[in-house]
Amino acid sequence: MSAVTAPKRRFGGMYGGNARAIIERGFKATMTNNYLIILSGFFEPVFYLFSMGVGLGGIIGTIDLNGTEISYGAYIAPALLAVSAMNGAIYDSTWNVFFKLNFAKLYQTMLLTSLGPLDVAIGEITLALLRGGIYAVGFLTVMSIMGLALSPLAIFAIPVVILIAAGFASVGMAFTSYMKTFQQMDWLPLVMLPMFLFSATFYPISIYPEPIQVLVQCFPLWHGVELVRMFTTGVFTAAAWGHLAYFVVMLGTGVIVVARRLRSLFLR
Amino acid sequence: MSHSVIRAVNLTKKYDDFVAVDGISFEVARGESFGLLGPNGAGKSTTMKMIASVSTRTSGELTVLDLDPNVDGPAIRSQLGVVPQEDNLDGELRVRENLLTYGRFFGLSRAEAGKRADELLEFAQLSDRANSKVEPLSGGMKRRLTIARSLMNDPQMLLLDEPTTGLDPQARHILWDRLFRLKEQGTTLVLTTHYMDEAEQLSDRIVVVDKGQIMAEGSPAELIRTYSTREVLEVRYGSDKNVSVAALIADVGERQEVLPDRILIYSDNGEQDLAEITRRGHHPTTSLVRRSSLEDVFLRLTGRSLVE
């Protein structure tokens, strides 16, 4: 008899119940190869915080947030916190996944074992969100040291930021699962950069005309920025529920698309 | 539990309009060693993938270890060892880590996976490369590592898609020996190969496939008896003369195959045929009388030689 017990049937053969092993493999691969590279993405929002928050903030002074005056640095810091979560999650779930999917053929190997596509989806998305989470915790630390976390509730920004990272990771991987060439991957910055610049990151979106505001509100980063800002400033509105719901739906949709896509790519 | 570990009835796989596997039916008994033999593009790998439940059949029935691959992929694969045609090792991990993580994918404990990894490194003669990266390994070493990896979960059934392609003769013989021992312990083997000697050594039963269909089925000896003669006479006259000479000696032996580099004459007495040809004044540059092999069966059935 084999040393391995057969997993139960779950989701019609889509799930082997062992996504943990994929996460473990991810850690091992990172440790073997590129644990310094993993840090590089962390610094980008930190540099923005220094240059814009400290530099530009000195000129701008304070900003009005739903009736509360806060420093410019404290205004953009939570936005950059959301961005750092997004960056970590997106980097892992797009470029790394693209490589594993099209060059390393890693998922084919995983699917020769008792793992199913859902294990792969959950495992890889978790790795990406962990990276986003690590960036975010680091960033929150920097922010706190600089006195930019105004509310004691800022600590609860961590689970929120992890949810945001999860949303980005799952959609990032879903997107990548359709990409076949480097040229197609080049579309990514074309979405990411404007989203970064225009999502109430550096100024309130009320300066835009109505239709542009609506457009910005369709994109996930705006919801992330607004949500995180509530936690670090302590200025909450009921819209928080909407933002949370946005990320829950984003995560759920992403996981389902990825699992289906992996199934049609590798088990067709 | 039924006695067959694989049961395929009218198994069919289409890629869009192209039929890669065209309604094949076969059964494999527990502990049996079963070979799929066929030329390039015959549908061997596609069949293997369907058995490994990493490719979904288009129609027909397929049962593997009493389960349906369409819905029980993880459970089936937990009992399989799969050696794909192309090594797909994890280049981000080192040699031993490749085995370890693979074992962990099956849910083995770290201790168990570590123990098996060390045993299998020994078996694959890669113990001294345990901490090397995968990329600099030679082709044969990678193949051995892939085979070692397939044994991490101590499978009930091994699927080997051209397992020894790229191995040197010594490594092949060591692998055959090891596979033979696994078979003795009750492991079911399903293999595809281009090597006749490998098929004869390892398979209790063979199906010859071509263009997605089964052409013949039987033990190596049965196939040779049914589809070939006892002996084969090979004569060579040089590539420009083979065809013209063949026409003149067409009546010698039971059957003739003209290949670009030689003429094969099938009969029960090769020496006698050679004497007859020589008597007629057609002295070959070289000649050879040998026993029929699976290669001849293959040539007869598909009109092609196996190793292209």
Ligand SMILES: Nc1ncnc2c1ncn2[C@@H]1O[C@H](COP(=O)(O)OP(=O)(O)OP(=O)(O)O)[C@@H](O)[C@H]1O
């Ligand atoms: N993913 C795929 N999409 C489309 N066609 C495919 C796919 N995989 C295999 N085929 C086609 O199916 C046919 C059978 O392929 P398969 O790989 O099963 O052959 P094989 O018998 O293993 O050949 P070889 O000896 O060369 O490995 C081939 O014509 C191949 O082009």
Ligand SMILES: [Mg+2]
């Ligand atoms: Mg093949």
